[in-house]
Amino acid sequence: METSTEEVAEEAGGPARPATAAVDGADAAVVPAAPDPVPVPAPVAIRPASLSPSRAGDFMQCPLLYRFRVIDRLPEKPSEAATRGTLVHAVLERLFDAPAAERTAPRARALVPGQWDRLRESRPEVGELFADDPRGERLARWLTEAEQLVERWFTLEDPSRLEPAERELFVETELDSGLRLRGIIDRVDVAPTGEVRIVDYKTGKAPRPQYAEGALFQMKFYALVVWRLKKVVPRRLQLVYLGSGDVLTYDPVLADLERVERKLLALWEAIRLATETGDWRPRPTKLCGWCDHQEHCPEFGGTPPPYPLPVRAAESDGTEQGRMGPG
Numbered sequence: 001m002e003t004s005t006e007e008v009a010e011e012a013g014g015p016a017r018p019a020t021a022a023v024d025g026a027d028a029a030v031v032p033a034a035p036d037p038v039p040v041p042a043p044v045a046i047r048p049a050s051l052s053p054s055r056a057g058d059f060m061q062c063p064l065l066y067r068f069r070v071i072d073r074l075p076e077k078p079s080e081a082a083t084r085g086t087l088v089h090a091v092l093e094r095l096f097d098a099p100a101a102e103r104t105a106p107r108a109r110a111l112v113p114g115q116w117d118r119l120r121e122s123r124p125e126v127g128e129l130f131a132d133d134p135r136g137e138r139l140a141r142w143l144t145e146a147e148q149l150v151e152r153w154f155t156l157e158d159p160s161r162l163e164p165a166e167r168e169l170f171v172e173t174e175l176d177s178g179l180r181l182r183g184i185i186d187r188v189d190v191a192p193t194g195e196v197r198i199v200d201y202k203t204g205k206a207p208r209p210q211y212a213e214g215a216l217f218q219m220k221f222y223a224l225v226v227w228r229l230k231k232v233v234p235r236r237l238q239l240v241y242l243g244s245g246d247v248l249t250y251d252p253v254l255a256d257l258e259r260v261e262r263k264l265l266a267l268w269e270a271i272r273l274a275t276e277t278g279d280w281r282p283r284p285t286k287l288c289g290w291c292d293h294q295e296h297c298p299e300f301g302g303t304p305p306p307y308p309l310p311v312r313a314a315e316s317d318g319t320e321q322g323r324m325g326p327g
């Protein structure tokens with residue numbers, strides 16, 4: 001249900017004033033009429049229709065963060081780390097356009113400036129990151145860091161010996177329950193024997209062993225989607241950490257995927273309940289330091305935007321069709 005402008009005004013603190021109200025007892029006829037107010041778009045809560053690993057991770061981290069991103073769709077400022085992740089992913093993907101023998105570290109480094117130009121063209125907002133850097137020194141350092149991450153990849157994998165079956169693959173499937181799962185897989189390798197390996201690049205550092213399970217959640221999510229789509233349990237899940245030079249692998253079995261499916265269904269039920277009731281609890285952790293929404297978060301003295309009920313069905317959960325994240 002759409003919410004009318006009047007309802008929004010009431011939620012915001014009372015009905016809108018008449019446009020031609022008299023001032024201090026003056027004759028209304030001689031008071032210049034205020035211009036018609038610009039209609040404020042009514043906030044509409046959108047019921048999520050699908051789940052991606054990132055958004056599932058958001059809800060597990062903090063339900064209110066999930067709400068801000070998926071329901072309210074509050075804008076977020078680009079960050080240097082996230083944008084560098086996007087850039088590095090683009091370079092690693094494009095390198096496979098070259099013949100195998102030419103997939104060298106110098107060639108990969110040389111792709112960085114051009115891919116940065118393309119990124120700025122497709123997402124002009126990332127240019128703001130360096131708006132206060134007229135001499136370009138910070139930008140130059142940032143580009144060098146991106147090149148170093150690209151170069152480190154060659155110590156972990158040899159792209160001249162890889163022929164990915166898929167790169168930046170958008171996947172989507174529907175579980176028996178009706179829950180739609182979707183996401184973007186960095187790379188899919190398929191061996192001549194048909195065994196599937198799912199690979200994801202991370203520009204950060206590998207987690208400590210006690211946190212590895214959290215990192216693998218995303219990979220098991222993708223493995224579940226691949227299993228549903230191709231009826232094949234991926235042989236290996238591989239996380240390549242360019243920040244620390246580590247590779248984390250896991251060989252899943254069917255029981256892992258069934259477990260992750262049950263977990264996602266429970267998560268989806270919790271999301272559905274919160275969407276219907278509007279009860280999105282903040283869950284403060286040290287990750288709040290990276291949250292763009294503190295000004296709307298009660299934990300930081302903020303007020304969330306009005307939450308109109310009931311919610312309206314949506315076509316997507318806001319999963320990025322184009323990658324934008326630190327990876």
Ligand code: SF4
Nearest residue numbers: 062282284288291297
């Ligand atoms: S600041 Fe912390 S508690 Fe508040 S919405 Fe962000 S992640 Fe959640």
